[in-house]
Amino acid sequence: MVISLNIIIGLSIGIIAYTLLNIGKGIQKYAIEGFKAEKQIKGKNSGVWIIGTILTSIYMFIQWIALLFAPINVIAPLEGFGLIVFIIFSYFVLKEDISRIEVLGIIFIIAGVILITVFNPNKSSIQSSDFNGIIFLIISISLALIETILILISRSKNYKASGLILGITAGTLMAIQNISKRITAVPDITLTITFGILTLIMATLTLIMTQFAFTKSKANRVVPCFTSASIILSILMGIASLSENIIVIQIIGILIIIIGVVLLSAFRSMGQT
Numbered sequence: 701m702v703i704s705l706n707i708i709i710g711l712s713i714g715i716i717a718y719t720l721l722n723i724g725k726g727i728q729k730y731a732i733e734g735f736k737a738e739k740q741i742k743g744k745n746s747g748v749w750i751i752g753t754i755l756t757s758i759y760m761f762i763q764w765i766a767l768l769f770a771p772i773n774v775i776a777p778l779e780g781f782g783l784i785v786f787i788i789f790s791y792f793v794l795k796e797d798i799s800r801i802e803v804l805g806i807i808f809i810i811a812g813v814i815l816i817t818v819f820n821p822n823k824s825s826i827q828s829s830d831f832n833g834i835i836f837l838i839i840s841i842s843l844a845l846i847e848t849i850l851i852l853i854s855r856s857k858n859y860k861a862s863g864l865i866l867g868i869t870a871g872t873l874m875a876i877q878n879i880s881k882r883i884t885a886v887p888d889i890t891l892t893i894t895f896g897i898l899t900l901i902m903a904t905l906t907l908i909m910t911q912f913a914f915t916k917s918k919a920n921r922v923v924p925c926f927t928s929a930s931i932i933l934s935i936l937m938g939i940a941s942l943s944e945n946i947i948v949i950q951i952i953g954i955l956i957i958i959i960g961v962v963l964l965s966a967f968r969s970m971g972q973t
Contacts, residue, residue, distance in 0.1 A: 767878065773935045806960065851865055924961055
């Protein structure tokens with residue numbers, strides 16, 4: 701077990717990042733409901749929506765800082781924790797009920813995050829020798845080709861299974877984004893600049909793909925696929941291309957988090973947004 705001060709700092713910053721992201725999403729949803737009620741996009745709700753958008757944008761940079769301190773298999777699973785924040789926000793602000801199955805999902809996610817963090821075998825620092833660029837490229841290009849083919853097939857069938865395919869694709873882009881952020885922690889100016897630029901590109905593509913997925917399928921189908929793919933692929937790519945380690949109990953923790961994510965989102969009526 702390696703729980704250094706840096707990892708604790710990274711974990712704390714990561715929690716702040718995902719909290720801001722999901723409060724921002726909640727505020728955006730609150731504003732959208734206001735737009736529907738007023739049947740216009742002007743007025744106080746537009747300002748509320750802008751505040752939510754600012755929070756979701758700030759998240760990217762705060763999470764980036766977290767990945768400079770802690771390994772991916774500690775930070776990536778916090779995406780599940782973010783869903784808990786969204787559910788709680790929805791309960792107190794949007795006045796949406798929390799079902800028993802969602803409470804169970806919250807318990808699963810918290811338990812999984814604790815297992816992954818407490819039994820983390822990785823050190824907080826990362827060196828250029830830890831990074832395998834060839835493996836990173838092979839995995840990234842392979843995933844891009846496979847998912848492009850699947851999207852084209854889905855399109856030819858009137859976007860059948862689009863929630864699954866587009867959600868996973870968006871999650872893959874997020875995973876590559878997470879890896880890129882982590883690589884910028886390497887004490888190598890060339891890698892820092894290169895993957896800093898790649899991070900911004902991936903962040904833009906993630907946003908576009910996520911929004912596209914929401915136009916083709918309901919959020920309660922897209923979100924579980926997106927979150928699960930993001931967590932799993934971030935960790936697997938961290939193992940393959942950044943020499944990160946993972947032990948059995950962490951794998952159990954990951955599976956518990958994924959179950960929690962499904963319980964929190966797949967059975968919740970989120971509509972299109």
